[in-house]
Amino acid sequence: MRYYCHHVPGRLRVKLPDLKRKPAAADRVQKILDGLKGVIAVKVTPLTGSVVVHYDPDRTTHDRILAPLQDHGLFDASLAISNDEQVQAAVADAGMRLGRAALGWAVGRSLNAGGFSLLAAFL
Numbered sequence: 001m002r003y004y005c006h007h008v009p010g011r012l013r014v015k016l017p018d019l020k021r022k023p024a025a026a027d028r029v030q031k032i033l034d035g036l037k038g039v040i041a042v043k044v045t046p047l048t049g050s051v052v053v054h055y056d057p058d059r060t061t062h063d064r065i066l067a068p069l070q071d072h073g074l075f076d077a078s079l080a081i082s083n084d085e086q087v088q089a090a091v092a093d094a095g096m097r098l099g100r101a102a103l104g105w106a107v108g109r110s111l112n113a114g115g116f117s118l119l120a121a122f123l
Contacts, residue, residue, distance in 0.1 A: 003080040009057040012065055020049035032068050
């Protein structure tokens with residue numbers, strides 16, 4: 001299970017897989033975060049498992065907001081990926097899919113031309 005975490009001073013976004021499609025868990029997260037010092041607003045979206053927290057960076061930090069989520073077993077920083085890691089994974093996945101599609105197209109074209117064309121391509 002992977003978690004996503006992105007923050008800039010004053011805004012924290014985390015994706016919690018255990019929250020996805022679980023309204024009761026979303027309510028629990030909302031209550032945990034609403035009571036924290038320095039938190040201005042919390043938006044929990046159980047459909048996607050996303051939590052966005054707006055906070056006063058002069059009164060708290062993203063680590064202080066994540067700590068109660070970790071304490072309640074809702075977040076594990078050691079399994080969290082950053083925005084850059086998520087983009088890299090998406091690009092790598094897209095590259096693999098594109099490569100497979102191109103290979104499938106090339107093999108299909110070779111087979112349509114005859115089995116010997118495919119054999120010749122590998123020799």
